[in-house]
Amino acid sequence: MSNKSYLSVYAKSFNWAGFFLPKETFKKCSALYDFCRVVDNIADDNEKIENKEKKFSHFENDFNQKNFDDPIIKNMWDLIEEFNISLIIVQDLLIGIKSDIKDKIKLNTKKDLLVYSYRVAGTVGLMMAKILKVNKKNSLKSAIDLGIAMQLTNISRDVIEDSGNNRFYINESFEEISSTINLADTFYQNSFYSIKDIPISFRFSILVARRVYRKIGQKIQSKKNLENYRNSGKIYVSNIEKLLETFLSIFDLIKLSFSYKKDDEIQHDHDLINEEINLDERI
Numbered sequence: 001m002s003n004k005s006y007l008s009v010y011a012k013s014f015n016w017a018g019f020f021l022p023k024e025t026f027k028k029c030s031a032l033y034d035f036c037r038v039v040d041n042i043a044d045d046n047e048k049i050e051n052k053e054k055k056f057s058h059f060e061n062d063f064n065q066k067n068f069d070d071p072i073i074k075n076m077w078d079l080i081e082e083f084n085i086s087l088i089i090v091q092d093l094l095i096g097i098k099s100d101i102k103d104k105i106k107l108n109t110k111k112d113l114l115v116y117s118y119r120v121a122g123t124v125g126l127m128m129a130k131i132l133k134v135n136k137k138n139s140l141k142s143a144i145d146l147g148i149a150m151q152l153t154n155i156s157r158d159v160i161e162d163s164g165n166n167r168f169y170i171n172e173s174f175e176e177i178s179s180t181i182n183l184a185d186t187f188y189q190n191s192f193y194s195i196k197d198i199p200i201s202f203r204f205s206i207l208v209a210r211r212v213y214r215k216i217g218q219k220i221q222s223k224k225n226l227e228n229y230r231n232s233g234k235i236y237v238s239n240i241e242k243l244l245e246t247f248l249s250i251f252d253l254i255k256l257s258f259s260y261k262k263d264d265e266i267q268h269d270h271d272l273i274n275e276e277i278n279l280d281e282r283i
Contacts, residue, residue: 012236013209013212013213013216013237013242014029014033014209016208016209016212016242016246017205017206017208017209017212018030018205019205020204020205020208021201021202021205022201022202025131025132025201025202028079028082028131029128029131029132031072031075031076031078031079032076032079032124032127032128032131033124034072034075035072035073035075035076036093036124038059038072039056039059039093039094039097040097040120042055042056042059042097042101043056043097043098043100043101044100049101049102049103052101053101056097056098056101060094060098063076063090063094076090079127079131083127083130083131084130085127085130086282088281088282089123089126089127089282090123090127092118092119092123092277092282093119093120093123093124095119096116096118096119096120096123097119097120099116099119100120100167103166104166104167104168105166105167105168105169106168107168107169107170110183110272111272111273111275111276113152113155113169113170113180114148114269114272114273115272115273115276115277116151116169117147117148117151117152117155118144118147118148118273118277118279119277120151121147121148121150121151121154122144122145122147122148122151122273123144123147123282124147125143125144125145125146125147125148125150126140126143126144126147126282126283128143128147129143129198132198132199132202132206133198133199133202134197134198135197136194136197136263137263137280137283138194138197138263138266138268139194139195139197139198140283141194141268141270141279141283142190142191142192142193142194142195142266142268143191143194144268144270144279145187145188145190145191145268145269146187146188146191146206146210148184148187149184149185149187149188149191149210149213149214150184150213152180152181152183152184152187153181153184153213153214153216153217155169155170155180156170156177156180156181156184156217156220157216157220157234157235158234159172159177159229160172160229160230161234172226173226174223174224174225174226174229177220177226177229178220178221181217181220181221184214184217185214185217186269187269188210188214189267190266190267190268190269191210192210192252192256193256193259193261193266194266195207195210195256196256196257196259203253203256204249204250204253207249207252207253207256208245208246208249210249210252211245211246211248211249211252212237212241212242212245212246215237215241215245216235216236216237219235219237220235223235
């Protein structure tokens with residue numbers, strides 16, 4: 001693992017899209033992802049809860065105390081300072097991941113699901129947008145939307161695996177899996193028009209990541225029922241399909257160039273999240 005970034009090992013879709021970013025920018029996005037993945041790994045490791053709590057607390061403390069002996073923490077603080085990333089966003093991420101360190105996880109409402117998805121992934125979308133030099137408030141909200149959409153896709157894909165680990169983000173029924181994909185689609189749509197505010201050298205990469213990840217949801221929907229879904233194992237996008245989605249992203253780029261929507265015409269489905277977390281304070 002030492003000679004590879006976590007990005008390439010764990011996030012093949014992101015890594016694929018990252019190919020279209022300038023090298024220096026990709027390195028910075030990769031440093032952010034490395035930080036997120038290290039924290040996430042603590043929650044996901046196959047260890048006793050007490051050990052995970054200890055490890056998490058130790059890492060969180062190292063981060064807060066700026067322990068630069070750890071290069072992952074040093075790189076993250078470099079990003080925070082260079083791109084003026086609010087610490088409250090990092091704290092949201094840590095709270096979200098910490099909530100996974102339990103014997104059993106059960107989310108009961110749509111609000112629970114969206115707040116959790118904001119914490120573990122909307123935050124990452126927001127921080128990524130800062131690295132990509134996005135400044136407009138509405139565009140930063142769209143970056144949150146893209147992160148949430150991707151997380152909802154992940155949750156829909158991993159229902160069987162998660163239930164085996166006593167994690168029930170949604171119920172194990174195809175109806176609920178399908179409705180979560182539809183919810184993700186709303187957030188994918190809400191993220192589209194603001195991509196125009198990302199500097200042009202980064203824009204195509206985000207369109208590719210958006211399309212490739214959305215494709216996972218479309219493949220899940222095509223299973224039609226729980227039995228087919230179960231039998232298909234982990235659903236992923238093949239390299240051939242990634243190539244096709246990359247090609248189709250060219251048309252998204254063209255569509256974006258010719259489209260115009262005023263900020264107040266771009267929807268954000270944030271009401272439920274804002275009941276618990278004031279997103280305006282994060283942006």
